[in-house]
Amino acid sequence: MKKLKSLKNYPKKIRIISGKFRSRIIKLPSFSYNLRPTTSNMRETLFNWLNTVIKDSVCLDCFSGTGALSIESVSRGAKSVTSLEINKKLVNNIKKYLQLISISNINTICINSIIWLKKRNIKKQFDIVFIDPPFFQGLVQRTINLLEEYNWLKEKSSIYIERENTSTNLIIPNCWVLYKNKVSKNVIYSLYIRC
Numbered sequence: 765m766k767k768l769k770s771l772k773n774y775p776k777k778i779r780i781i782s783g784k785f786r787s788r789i790i791k792l793p794s795f796s797y798n799l800r801p802t803t804s805n806m807r808e809t810l811f812n813w814l815n816t817v818i819k820d821s822v823c824l825d826c827f828s829g830t831g832a833l834s835i836e837s838v839s840r841g842a843k844s845v846t847s848l849e850i851n852k853k854l855v856n857n858i859k860k861y862l863q864l865i866s867i868s869n870i871n872t873i874c875i876n877s878i879i880w881l882k883k884r885n886i887k888k889q890f891d892i893v894f895i896d897p898p899f900f901q902g903l904v905q906r907t908i909n910l911l912e913e914y915n916w917l918k919e920k921s922s923i924y925i926e927r928e929n930t931s932t933n934l935i936i937p938n939c940w941v942l943y944k945n946k947v948s949k950n951v952i953y954s955l956y957i958r959c
Contacts, residue, residue: 776791776792777789777792778801780832780839781804782808782811783840784838784839784840784841785835785865786839790861799829799830799854801832802832802953803948805948806926806946806951807832807833810955811836811840813924813955814892814922814924814955817892818892819840819841821892822842823893824916825847825894826848826907827849827877827895827898828855828858829896830854830858831870831872834870834894835862835867835870838869842892843869846873847871847872848873848880849875855872858872877903877907878903878907878910881911881914883914890917890918892922893911893916893917893921893922893923895908895923896925904927904934905934905935908934908935912939917958919958919959921957922957924953924955925952925956928950939958939959940956940959942956
């Protein structure tokens with residue numbers, strides 16, 4: 765995720781907004797100072813968008829980071845989340861927190877998400893996918909392409925994308941329809957529905 769200019773801007777904790785784990789605090793370790801977690805306002809907007817489809821959904825969090833989107837999903841009734849994160853320390857921190865608050869339906873995997881998405885031996889499709897990668901690395905477009913190429917999406921899947929405002933236009937599959945879109949400071953966040 766995008767590096768912050770100053771430690772003053774670094775959030776030390778993230779609060780779960782709603783649902784079963786409402787108001788629970790995820791404490792962020794000092795080594796994660798270079799992350800760019802999805803803000804509380806953006807998460808609230810996102811899950812308002814997903815309100816009618818989140819319950820009993822099967823989710824994929826492609827670049828989990830702090831784990832906030834995964835935890836917010838199960839807090840609001842998602843059936844399960846597959847949570848991918850390349851940083852082993854972050855994965856350990858997520859797993860420790862999940863154990864602390866007794867969440868068992870988030871499967872956190874320490875792996876490069878691009879490599880995982882190329883696996884042909886996993887026969888699974890998802891209702892909701894979160895794409896919120898580190899900025900300025902071209903990961904959004906690669907992820908979109910792999911989701912379609914390897915058939916990870918169900919019909920009517922919801923795909924959330926968070927990306928830098930300065931990025932070039934994405935090539936969106938013809939079967940994806942833009943449902944919601946907002947700009948917040950330097951971030952564009954959008955929700956697509958796969959038809």
